[in-house]
Amino acid sequence: MALDRWLLEQHAAGNLPPILRFYSWNPIALSLGYHQRRIPGHWHHFTWRGQPLELVRRPSGGRAVLHQGDLTYALVASGFEGSRMQVYRELCEFLIRGWRSLSIDLHFGDSGRGYIHNPNCFGTATAADLVRPDGTKLIGSAQLRRDNTILQHGSMRLNPDPALFATIFETPLRHSPLPIPGIQAEQIATLIPLLTTAAEDTFGISLVPEALSSSEYQAVQEKAIEFSFIP
Numbered sequence: 001m002a003l004d005r006w007l008l009e010q011h012a013a014g015n016l017p018p019i020l021r022f023y024s025w026n027p028i029a030l031s032l033g034y035h036q037r038r039i040p041g042h043w044h045h046f047t048w049r050g051q052p053l054e055l056v057r058r059p060s061g062g063r064a065v066l067h068q069g070d071l072t073y074a075l076v077a078s079g080f081e082g083s084r085m086q087v088y089r090e091l092c093e094f095l096i097r098g099w100r101s102l103s104i105d106l107h108f109g110d111s112g113r114g115y116i117h118n119p120n121c122f123g124t125a126t127a128a129d130l131v132r133p134d135g136t137k138l139i140g141s142a143q144l145r146r147d148n149t150i151l152q153h154g155s156m157r158l159n160p161d162p163a164l165f166a167t168i169f170e171t172p173l174r175h176s177p178l179p180i181p182g183i184q185a186e187q188i189a190t191l192i193p194l195l196t197t198a199a200e201d202t203f204g205i206s207l208v209p210e211a212l213s214s215s216e217y218q219a220v221q222e223k224a225i226e227f228s229f230i231p
Helices: 002-012 041-045 086-101 113-117 162-169 187-201 214-227
Strands: 019-023 029-032 054-057 065-069 071-078 137-146 151-155
Touching: 002 019, 002 071, 002 137, 002 151, 002 214, 019 054, 019 187, 029 151, 054 214, 065 071, 071 086, 071 187, 086 187, 113 187
Parallel strands: 029 054
Antiparallel strands: 019 071, 029 065, 071 151, 137 151
């Protein structure tokens, strides 16, 4: 989360070009929306496979996301016109295109602001989220905007543990298996080249892999304390 925010700031300052990154989480974690203050008490002391559940604050809004068996994306760019929802639709197009190449059609959700009463991000699907034809939510996204620069990041639910999900959110997991020929759901990294190509085709760009320098990594580490969850 600290890196996503740092990339937003660096792009806004003109120090970095537009950025797309993918990542998974180790250990598992719950990321909480920036304004999400009230959470179930058992989240504070929850352990799974001998490790405590990390609670992390996102710089963007929305509800809690369980990061286990998922792939997270983050996109930082600028120069967009239109409303927040128009920008969501523009940025999500590469996700729709990428998953369509795997014969999985996605469309936007239609839930209203009632999501604020549900602590679970995947409990509702708003117009910023992508759902499958049977109504199950595959991708939940959130945004942070600073002037004309936008960070949009989200979680793609690929291979969740139903028992873990049900214990944390105290509700059954509604999840459709992913019938992807040639790709196993647990092999999350396989999706990254496919979605990268979809982004290049959608936005008409060429993406170049680049790692953080040691000084950049240090700057991100110093920012990380901002995203620790303090009840």
